[in-house]
Amino acid sequence: MAEAAHLAIGDLARQTGTKVNTIRFYEESGLLPQAERTASGRRVYRDADTKRLAFIRQSRNLGFPLDAVRELLTLADDANQPCEAIDRIARVHLAEIDRKIADLSALRTELDRVIGSCSHGTVADCKIIETLAPRTHE
Template sequence: MEARSLTIGYLARETGTKVETIRFYEKSGLLPEPARTAGNYRAYEEAHLKRLHFIRRARDLGFSLDEVRAMLTLSDDSTRSCEAVDEIARIHRDEVVRKIADLTALKKELDRMISHSSHGAIADCRIIEALSN
């Protein structure tokens, strides 16, 4: 049975990915180049769609392109230990925790600045003053 050929437009719609981004993923090696039709159009397969879903989900969760590339390389060998993927996830989680702490501190500072704002003229605005220093 012959595999169903998918267009780049179909992949884009199914995954919410721009066509240019799909081409970028191909050029950067994250997504294997598809076969070509007689008319030289890209002919994707279900495996491309599945891999693109993985890339999109990982990117949505904030994984870098290098982290995604590493996880895809690891996933290409289903017999490997999951330990390396766990380590990538641990490192990413630690970065997320750091960002949450930074954002929490930023929120507190913004709350403080807003509560001390004079709500008067711009010349007296403590937020503008604080951001200018």
């Protein structure tokens, strides 16, 4: 196994639970710096890259969009600045989560209503199919 200070991309992928293609995508999109290359052209990653990838993964696990992750990384790179901007990003994301929860709750209520209208007859009389079928204007 490669030493911790110089991981190959496959080792980094296994260590962080990230797909190799995702690591490459993060590099291409600028979230991860371009990896150093060995003389033979193989990518090698250092501890700082592993930590940055862990930050990205945790941010994505919490649902932050890529633009917000990029902004958070930029802010995290300057440890001496106030964290108000980070707080703002997190609050905007929390508000978006609350909006999605409200939308899903309304969707659940409507689907529960439609399912409750089922009389367990034939498909021709099915209220679920009736609700899902597009209405034509004649």
